[in-house]
Structures are given as C-alpha cells and as structure tokens.
Amino acid sequence: MSAEDGLFPRLLKPGPRTRALWRGTLDVIFPPQAIDGGAAQAGGLTAPAWSRIQFLDGPVCDGCGVPFEFDIGSRCATCLAKPRAFDAARAACLYDDASREPILKLKHADRLDLAPLFARWLSRAAHGLIADCDAVVPVPLHPSRLLARRYNQAAEIARPLSRLTGLAYIPDALVRRRATETQGGKSGTGRRRNVAGAFEVPARRAAQVAGRRILLIDDVMTTGATAEGCARALKAAGALRVDVAVVARVKEMAGLTI
Ligand SMILES: [Zn+2]
Secondary structure (H helix, E strand, O other): OOOOHHHHOHHHOOOOOHHHHHHHHHHHHHOOOOOOOOEEEEEEOOOOHHOOOOOOOOEEOOOOOOEEEOOOOHHHOOHHHOOOOOOOEEEEEEEOHHHHHHHHHHHHOOOHHHHHHHHHHHHHHHHHOOOOEEEEEEEOOOOHHHHHOOHHHHHHHHHHHHHHHHOOOOOOHHHHHEOOOOOOOOOOOOOOOHHHHHHOOHHHHHHHHHHOOOEEEEEEOOOOHHHHHHHHHHHHOOOEEEEEEEEOOOOOOOOOOO
C-alpha cells in the first residue's frame, strides 16, 4: 500500500484529478531526493545542478543535432560526408560532467523520478521532429541486461514522452538479437561493428512499424552507431522515417572514448 492510498479512507477513493493535486502536494511536503543532496526542484534537480546543464538551444546540425558554434548551415561535415541511417536527431543537452550524473542516476541508481523530467526536456528539444512523428520507440536493452538492471532507462523516458505528446508508444517495436559489448572505449567504427545487425523488429510488431514515422528514444548519443543500428532495423521493417531524440549527446563524434 502506498502512502497516498493510506491517506484516503477506502470509501472516499479520489478521482484522477484529486489524486494529481494530492500528488503535487506530496511533492511539496516530501520533495524528491535531489541529485546533489540539496533541496530538489524541478523533478529531482537542484537549481545549481540545473544551471550547470548545457541545453542545446542554439543552432544544431539538422541531421545529427550536433551544436554549431555559429549558424553554418543545415548539416555538419560528418552528415554531409555520409548520410545517417536515421533522418534527423536532436538532443536536449550536451553530455558533460553536469549532465552525466543525473543520466547515470537514472541508468544505474533507480532514480526513475528523473525520467519524466528528461521526457519534458525531449518534448522541448525535439518538438520540430515530434510534430511529424507517429510513434515513440525506445532503444531496447538485451533481455539479460534488462534482467540485471530491471528496467530500460530509454523506455522509462519514452513512456512519459508519449503521454506528453500524444504519440503512440511501442515499447517492444525493437529487440536486441544479441548482447552487444559495451560501447564505452570504442571508436566510431568499432561501435558500428559492435551493433551491426544487433537490432530487429519482431514479426508481431511489423504492422505497427510499417508505413509509420518513428521517434527513437535513448538517453545518450555518442557516435550515433546504436541509433543507426536501430534506424536500419526500423526502416527494413518499412518505417517511413526514423528520427532520434536523446537526453544528451557528446559534442565531438569522432574518436570518442567515454
Ligand atoms: Zn550532423
């Protein structure tokens, strides 16, 4: 029984609106634990933690979402040289010391309360893509990793994003056919090789993917190899378009080690 249930007599079961109001009151009384131990604001981030996040509000590459120092045109040199398997990508913020901590807390420390906050960030950063999409799909974990971690952080972000945007939510449109090694420490080529053929659309979901415009959700984009692997699988299943929305992305794509 949750604290919320226990505060209402059983016969006076509140409607959804009352429950939402009550939940808001509980958040004020018992604020979600803050990342840096201070008083939490705005979904678990304190004002100082929030102020250190570098949101990508300026000009970005139309293809991969990398920030431009100046508005130099629609696509970065990497995207011009080799078109991506996805159509366009957007990130809410830079992946750096400030954003790494809340992202890792969601991924490894059961801080699921951060997921709705990230969903709100994505709804803002990717609003131009969301307008042209039909459904949101999370980058999947391999079942063995899902078992160990108990939840998929990308799905935890995609679910509230679908509610915010009204887009359909297809949590199992993609599956990982095999457990890939961690991408950390690999070069762009190594990452692409690592995820090549790792994803597929299961037959039971093919009809929900064919002919639709998909917004793929992940927490972090580094070289984009994972997103491209997923986009190839979705397009092979007939997706009309695959866009990508991530919480954070690294600024440089080449030779990256994290
Ligand atoms: Zn680009």
